[in-house]
Amino acid sequence: MNHPLATEIVVVGAGMAAQRFVEQLRQRAGDDVRVTVIGDEGLRPYDRTRLRELFLGGSADDLPLPFDAFEDDRVELVVDDRVLHIDRRAKTVRTRSRRLHRYDTLVLATGASAGRVAVEGAGLPGCFSYRTVEDAEALRAFVGARASELERDLRGVVVGGGPIGLEAAGALQAIGVDATVVQYADRLMEAQLDGTAGSIVKRHLQARGIAVRTGTRVTRLDPDESGVVTAIEFQDGSFQRVDVVVFTVGLRARDELARNAGIAVHPYGGIVIDDACRTSDPAVLAIGEVASLDGRRFGLVAPAREMADVAVRRILGHEARFAGFDESAAITLAGVDVASFGDALARTPDAVDVLYADPVAGVYRKLVLAGDAHTLLGGILVGDASAYPALHTLVGARLEADPSSYVLPSRG
Ligand SMILES: Cc1cc2nc3c(=O)[nH]c(=O)nc-3n(C[C@H](O)[C@H](O)[C@H](O)COP(=O)(O)OP(=O)(O)OC[C@H]3O[C@@H](n4cnc5c(N)ncnc54)[C@H](O)[C@@H]3O)c2cc1C
Known part of the structure; x- marks a missing residue:
């Protein structure tokens, strides 16, 4: 695996951002790159967003991401080992199993941990x-x-x-x-x-x-x-x-490695990055849920993937920027379709709402428009989120039709 002239990349965390990083690197890099991904879970990266399937009779094998990302001579995946220490001067990381990995570029993709509220009894069995x-x-x-x-x-x-x-x-x-x-x-x-x-x-x-x-x-x-x-x-x-x-509250960025190594972290948590995913150490990048850009963290897969793409391009010497990401999402939660996109809570000054609510039928559709009453800023859909893909792409655009036609139930 070791190649005397290769650029050694070490990725800490084998989650969804790391998976995307490896996928992209494989496609874009030549033979002179080696990447080692170290994850502390006992599994290859899996689709965390489908965790509920484990309660519907599924098993961890039912949550695959494209595994062939790791079927490559340039890539090594280490599971069930935790990185405990970064030595920035020696450019090495040390793991729980006492292995040392040398890097030219280190990518921190350690995600977030589900916290617990600090109340008496929160650690009880059950x-x-x-x-x-x-x-x-x-x-x-x-x-x-x-x-x-x-x-x-x-x-x-x-x-x-x-x-x-x-x-x-x-x-x-x-x-x-x-x-x-x-x-x-x-x-x-x-x-x-x-x-x-x-x-x-x-x-x-x-x-x-x-x-x-x-x-x-x-x-x-x-x-x-x-x-x-x-x-x-x-x-x-x-x-x-x-x-x-x-x-399910108290989500915290797993930024302790960076913090202990003297890499800048935000006072509210998260490794501080610029729009090229660089941290305060030029040899260290951070991507995914652990990263904080302008004090914002991003708890969704899409921005994690976008950051991974930016990191790969930057490592390979290309121009790429992570411009931030809105928190738009359409999800089915406990059987209810819910979508929220753009400026869903109408925080833009002079924003106006056009909405339709039928609490009995369980349907709610709201569009948030700019003060001109035509430019779409965002919206909320509950009960039926089928219009989400179309509406989401219209954010920032002037709506062609009367805005109410997007929210009112169709007749007949
Ligand atoms: C139940 C659930 C449902 C979700 N549903 C959605 C959804 O519908 N849509 C959506 O967009 N997003 C959803 N998310 C959020 C999404 O899963 C995350 O935003 C995404 O996984 C972030 O990717 P990441 O790689 O940054 O972090 P993670 O996927 O958490 O990966 C980080 C990995 O790093 C490992 N790690 C941490 N520290 C170390 C260390 N020191 N050494 C080695 N390994 C380490 C962690 O154990 C973990 O495996 C959901 C999350 C959960 C929990």
């Missing part, structure tokens, strides 16, 4: 994160064993009402757990949805048997006599019985 295959398998195994032990269906609470929280609630329900979503903000998905859309999503979930408590903070978790979580306390002093808790 409390889980929802980020990795290992998390999902542990949750599934716990629910199976505990339901047999108690000889009844379990009661679950998901702490966090963002997209991942709603997905986790759907996952719990799929394995027979009675799920409640607890959200500190006054509405579900507060970063993506306005109040009306949030309440329509809440009605959808309730109709599917998922309970929702908004404007509520968890203050404590209590164990039963065997030490397993059994009750959850809320800010207003009320209690709820619970057998399993999933935390």
